[in-house]
Amino acid sequence: MKVLHVLNELRPSGAEIMLRIAAPLFRENGVECELLATGETVGPYAPVLEAAGYRIHHIPFARSPAFFMAVARFAKRSGFDLVHMHSERGFIGYVLAARMAGLRRLVRTVHNNFNFGGWLRMRRGFERRLAERLGVRFIAIAPGVEQTERRLYGTSPLLIPNWFDSAHFHPVTPEERAAARAAFGVRPDEYALVSVGNCSVVKNHTALIEALARCTEFPWRYLHIGLEEPGAPERVLAERLGIADRIRFIGAVDDVRPVLHAAELYVMPSQFEGLGIATLEAFAVGLPALLTEVPGLVDFRQYLEDVSYCEPSAGGIAAVLRHLLQKGAGLDGRGAARSAAIHQAFGARRGVLAYSALYSRVITETAGTVQALDETFVNGRQVNKQSGAKRDEIH
Numbered sequence: 001m002k003v004l005h006v007l008n009e010l011r012p013s014g015a016e017i018m019l020r021i022a023a024p025l026f027r028e029n030g031v032e033c034e035l036l037a038t039g040e041t042v043g044p045y046a047p048v049l050e051a052a053g054y055r056i057h058h059i060p061f062a063r064s065p066a067f068f069m070a071v072a073r074f075a076k077r078s079g080f081d082l083v084h085m086h087s088e089r090g091f092i093g094y095v096l097a098a099r100m101a102g103l104r105r106l107v108r109t110v111h112n113n114f115n116f117g118g119w120l121r122m123r124r125g126f127e128r129r130l131a132e133r134l135g136v137r138f139i140a141i142a143p144g145v146e147q148t149e150r151r152l153y154g155t156s157p158l159l160i161p162n163w164f165d166s167a168h169f170h171p172v173t174p175e176e177r178a179a180a181r182a183a184f185g186v187r188p189d190e191y192a193l194v195s196v197g198n199c200s201v202v203k204n205h206t207a208l209i210e211a212l213a214r215c216t217e218f219p220w221r222y223l224h225i226g227l228e229e230p231g232a233p234e235r236v237l238a239e240r241l242g243i244a245d246r247i248r249f250i251g252a253v254d255d256v257r258p259v260l261h262a263a264e265l266y267v268m269p270s271q272f273e274g275l276g277i278a279t280l281e282a283f284a285v286g287l288p289a290l291l292t293e294v295p296g297l298v299d300f301r302q303y304l305e306d307v308s309y310c311e312p313s314a315g316g317i318a319a320v321l322r323h324l325l326q327k328g329a330g331l332d333g334r335g336a337a338r339s340a341a342i343h344q345a346f347g348a349r350r351g352v353l354a355y356s357a358l359y360s361r362v363i364t365e366t367a368g369t370v371q372a373l374d375e376t377f378v379n380g381r382q383v384n385k386q387s388g389a390k391r392d393e394i395h
Contacts, residue, residue, distance in 0.1 A: 286335020
């Protein structure tokens with residue numbers, strides 16, 4: 001079967017990372033996937049996805065019927081069996097254009113907790129319910145996202161959780177930990193914290209930095225992975241608070257494992273999330289975590305019993321963090337159990353099998369409306385093999 005994934009600019013974020021991980025597994029299951037980037041540019045992650053075997057196409061987004069019809073006509077003449085949409089932006093436009101072009105096999109994954117309010121909530125609810133009536137099959141990437149979609153918008157999404165690169169993330173060994181701490185200049189007595197995520201208001205790193213400034217009596221070191229915002233406001237804040245020498249801004253990295261290996265604790269202070277892949281990776285190497293009590297992160301309570309939670313404010317983070325810092329440097333001995341639980345619930349093969357079964361069911365439906373999938377089918381079956389890699393520009 002041949003599937004077109006429609007995304008925004010290709011960046012190293014959730015959907016793109018999962019597609020990279022899934023590339024060989026989709027081919028193994030007979031699903032030939034191609035990607036359509038709709039950003040102003042193709043995006044910096046395109047070479048990585050090409051190297052994984054995807055053929056990449058590009059149609060720059062425009063808020064006009066001509067753009068949506070161009071996407072629909074391209075999908076139809078290219079012979080795709082199914083169109084899988086990942087973008088919240090312009091979603092209903094893709095659906096209406098696809099149906100006008102005669103495309104009926106449509107899937108939409110909701111990748112975040114879109115807690116819209118007021119008129120926008122009403123509009124998005126109407127658009128989602130209309131899309132379902134037109135045969136779109138909605139997928140939620142986390143229990144919290146599923147609940148948000150049902151409660152706020154009246155849809156009935158299928159839950160297929162995010163996955164991580166389960167072949168590459170395993171509990172850290174003593175040798176890996178020692179080498180990583182030496183590489184990043186973490187002293188034996190220092191309690192190292194790590195966060196993973198590009199800087200933004202939603203990621204809420206400023207609250208974490210302000211919380212750390214309230215805990216200077218402890219010997220901590222903060223390892224910050226991710227792209228900084230223009231003007232580096234978090235770095236400026238750390239300097240103003242007098243703790244810049246205890247924070248290492250590492251930037252974007254190709255492999256987060258060495259940084260995770262150096263740490264005692266993973267911290268995600270976000271204001272909301274979908275289901276963070278970075279958090280899955282941290283648990284998979286065995287780290288304990290301090291997460292904010294917000295949609296998308298509270299979901300982890302269903303899978304792990306020992307996650308620490310706090311309010312998404314500097315005071316709330318500092319209150320829980322101080323208790324954790326009192327334990328001192330060193331891992332807690334429960335890393336293997338954490339890793340095993342995350343591998344079981346969020347392994348890549350399980351997620352790819354679920355999507356492959358979904359695609360197969362949608363494609364073989366003869367009625368105009370896609371019928372509900374039963375759970376046993378979703379955890380489903382395998383089919384054949386194909387591959388390909390190349391980039392096309394479409395105008």
